[in-house]
Amino acid sequence: MEEGKMDENEWRYHGEGNKSLVVAHAQRCVVLRFLKFPPNRKKTSEEIFQHLQNIVDFGKNVMKEFFGENYVHCGEVVQLPLEFVKQLCLKIQSERPESRCDKDLDTLSGYAMCLPNLTRLQTYRFAEHRPILCVEIKPKCGFIPFSSYVTHEMKHKVCRYCMHQHLKVATGKWKQISKYCPLDLYSGNKQRMHFALKSLLQEAQNNLKIFKNGELIYGCGDARSPVADWRELAHHLKPFFFPSNGLASGPHCTRAVIRELVHVITRVLLSSSDKGRVGALRPGLRGRKNTPERSGLPKGCLLYKTLQVQMLDLLDIEGLYPLYNRIERYLEEFPEQRKMLQIDGPYDEAFYQKLLDLSTEDDGTVAFALTKVQQYRVAMTAKDCSIMIALSPSLQDTSSDQRPVIPSSRSRLAFSVSVLDLDLKPYESIPHQYKLDSKIVNYYSKTVHAKDDAVVPTRLKESEDCTLVLHKV
Ligand SMILES: O=P(O)(O)O[C@@H]1[C@@H](OP(=O)(O)O)[C@H](OP(=O)(O)O)[C@H](O)[C@H](OP(=O)(O)O)[C@H]1OP(=O)(O)O
Numbered sequence: 105m106e107e108g109k110m111d112e113n114e115w116r117y118h119g120e121g122n123k124s125l126v127v128a129h130a131q132r133c134v135v136l137r138f139l140k141f142p143p144n145r146k147k148t149s150e151e152i153f154q155h156l157q158n159i160v161d162f163g164k165n166v167m168k169e170f171f172g173e174n175y176v177h178c179g180e181v182v183q184l185p186l187e188f189v190k191q192l193c194l195k196i197q198s199e200r201p202e203s204r205c206d207k208d209l210d211t212l213s214g215y216a217m218c219l220p221n222l223t224r225l226q227t228y229r230f231a232e233h234r235p236i237l238c239v240e241i242k243p244k245c246g247f248i249p250f251s252s253y254v255t256h257e258m259k260h261k262v263c264r265y266c267m268h269q270h271l272k273v274a275t276g277k278w279k280q281i282s283k284y285c286p287l288d289l290y291s292g293n294k295q296r297m298h299f300a301l302k303s304l305l306q307e308a309q310n311n312l313k314i315f316k317n318g319e320l321i322y323g324c325g326d327a328r329s330p331v332a333d334w335r336e337l338a339h340h341l342k343p344f345f346f347p348s349n350g351l352a353s354g355p356h357c358t359r360a361v362i363r364e365l366v367h368v369i370t371r372v373l374l375s376s377s378d379k380g381r382v383g384a385l386r387p388g389l390r391g392r393k394n395t396p397e398r399s400g401l402p403k404g405c406l407l408y409k410t411l412q413v414q415m416l417d418l419l420d421i422e423g424l425y426p427l428y429n430r431i432e433r434y435l436e437e438f439p440e441q442r443k444m445l446q447i448d449g450p451y452d453e454a455f456y457q458k459l460l461d462l463s464t465e466d467d468g469t470v471a472f473a474l475t476k477v478q479q480y481r482v483a484m485t486a487k488d489c490s491i492m493i494a495l496s497p498s499l500q501d502t503s504s505d506q507r508p509v510i511p512s513s514r515s516r517l518a519f520s521v522s523v524l525d526l527d528l529k530p531y532e533s534i535p536h537q538y539k540l541d542s543k544i545v546n547y548y549s550k551t552v553h554a555k556d557d558a559v560v561p562t563r564l565k566e567s568e569d570c571t572l573v574l575h576k577v
Pocket residue numbers: 121122123310484487488529533
């Protein structure tokens with residue numbers, strides 16, 4: 105970023121999650137991603153720089169290897185004038201959702217990440233005049249744990265997302281249970297994927313956002329009050345899917361447009377635009393029933409790769425937690441070894457290579473525990489990342505357009521797919537994960553399943569299971 109040329113009026117609030125806040129440039133296709141912290145959490149500028157540099161290195165050396173070059177955008181760390189950051193922070197404050205204001209933007213270090221704006225086609229540095237639609241999906245964990253360390257029988261039947269829904273509604277995070285199940289989205293079965301996407305459109309929560317020309321038009325502006333107005337959404341989408349405008353208006357039109365969106369997104373999700381290294385993770389565990397190869401997804405598509413990385417969680421948190429404790433005991437005795445174990449980086453080629461060892465035979469060593477803990481952290485990262493699908497009308501003359509075009513769609517749409525929020529989950533969050541897992545399952549078993557036992561005849565009870573392929577219509 106060129107010092108002196110930074111003007112806060114050229115940037116606007118774009119969005120935020122739990123740990124970072126993003127602003128987008130009004131003309132150029134770039135965003136700045138700032139870290140957020142709870143008030144009073146003082147970090148030095150050097151610590152913040154190192155944290156951001158670790159994110160970039162982890163993207164370059166690990167996630168690009170797993171996902172392939174095309175899908176991952178690592179960006180770079182930039183240093184910004186402090187006055188610019190201060191003014192920007194004041195300017196955007198009123199646009200931030202209240203539910204996210206428990207953390208403050210870091211305005212003291214002057215460091216941020218500069219990334220391509222993925223809500224506009226990232227292949228172009230400058231905004232094009234063609235309209236751009238972008239669908240962001242946070243798909244969450246797409247498999248039922250296969251580890252023999254799992255003690256809660258329920259975890260073999262109902263997926264984590266579906267169980268967690270009940271706890272989230274009970275604690276007031278969301279108003280109603282979503283019908284979305286990640287297992288549908290990752291099934292590779294078109295009908296189930298359509299059902300998953302429709303469910304996301306009905307109850308977006310923080311799992312779906314839609315942007316048009318870089319502006320959020322659907323999904324969670326404020327995490328607690330999503331709007332689900334399909335008519336308005338269809339109005340925005342119509343020019344993309346029915347360019348000749350051959351449809352009448354009304355509910356029939358709304359349904360047709362939404363159906364077309366769901367079909368197009370499914371096709372894009374099943375496409376493989378990967379030119380990166382394939383097969384970094386070979387099927388390690390012979391005889392395992394639950395593998396990406398058996399998911400029904402085409403190899404090379406982004407969902408397949410995401411699932412592959414998620415499945416680095418070989419032991420489940422129940423099998424992993426004792427290994428975390430082994431490392432903790434070791435570090436209590438030899439605190440100076442923390443650096444050598446690469447717990448806080450550097451996330452380099454050597455770190456990546458160690459992740460490829462998929463053995464689950466515990467030889468009692470710290471080295472074994474460390475490999476499984478690092479794999480778990482990477483898997484958790486893939487369970488919380490988002491997929492961005494950008495679509496824009498393609499010119500009839502494709503010679504100038506290098507991007508893939510959706511096959512057999514009503515309209516010619518060029519598309520690109522990317523993955524974002526690939527920050528490695530912290531080592532320190534493992535005890536929290538262990539407690540949360542137990543809380544989710546206990547709440548589900550005690551409240552939901554116990555209630556079902558009382559009112560639902562046994563022959564119908566299994567309909568709650570995520571492993572069932574069919575959905576009630
Ligand atoms: O634990 P989960 O599954 O609820 O995931 C958390 C997310 O909640 P979700 O269930 O997707 O609404 C949560 O998202 P929200 O803040 O709820 O939008 C974060 O992504 C959190 O990650 P981090 O701690 O900020 O690195 C996520 O925590 P991690 O478990 O990925 O660390």
